[in-house]
Amino acid sequence: MTLQRTLSIIKPDATKRNITGKIIQKFEDGGLFVVAQRRILLTQDQAEDFYSVHKERPFYNDLVNFMTSGPVVVQVLEGENAIQRNRDIMGATNPKEAEKGTIRADYALNIEANSVHGSDSEENAAIEIAFFFDEGEINS
Numbered sequence: 001m002t003l004q005r006t007l008s009i010i011k012p013d014a015t016k017r018n019i020t021g022k023i024i025q026k027f028e029d030g031g032l033f034v035v036a037q038r039r040i041l042l043t044q045d046q047a048e049d050f051y052s053v054h055k056e057r058p059f060y061n062d063l064v065n066f067m068t069s070g071p072v073v074v075q076v077l078e079g080e081n082a083i084q085r086n087r088d089i090m091g092a093t094n095p096k097e098a099e100k101g102t103i104r105a106d107y108a109l110n111i112e113a114n115s116v117h118g119s120d121s122e123e124n125a126a127i128e129i130a131f132f133f134d135e136g137e138i139n140s
């Protein structure tokens with residue numbers, strides 16, 4: 001078993017519907033601890049930079065517009081195998097394909113407004129956590 005940290009973002013579709021608590025409950029029920037958290041408005045530059053791996057994808061501009069359309073809650077989640085565990089708790093990108101009981105199956109509106117982001121690898125988790133948090137802001 002490996003204790004890991006991963007970067008989570010509760011997206012604008014969820015903050016607008018006042019369901020951040022319900023989403024955090026899923027993380028906690030799944031054994032993940034919220035060890036850092038901040039509610040922010042992403043700037044256009046931050047959103048473009050954060051999602052730069054998707055620059056060439058047809059949905060990139062829409063995604064950046066969506067992610068800056070309202071507040072987001074950025075979090076560091078910690079736990080055993082936190083990166084994969086969080087992806088399991090989130091469910092598939094497209095809520096139509098997400099397993100029952102996952103965040104996206106229960107709360108996502110569509111493939112874009114899918115309520116949460118989660119890092120997809122150890123390497124990206126480290127990069128994405130450092131994008132938003134200093135080590136001193138993370139408290140296990």
Ligand code: IDP
Pocket residue numbers: 054059063092093111112113114116117118120
């Ligand atoms: P992930 O969030 O499950 O890791 P990615 O493929 O990394 O999925 O895509 C990043 C985000 O881009 C998704 O969470 C979603 O908000 C958006 N996205 C992905 N695919 C599509 C699409 O086909 N149409 C519109 N938006 C998409």
Ligand code: MG
Pocket residue numbers: 118120
């Ligand atoms: Mg991804």
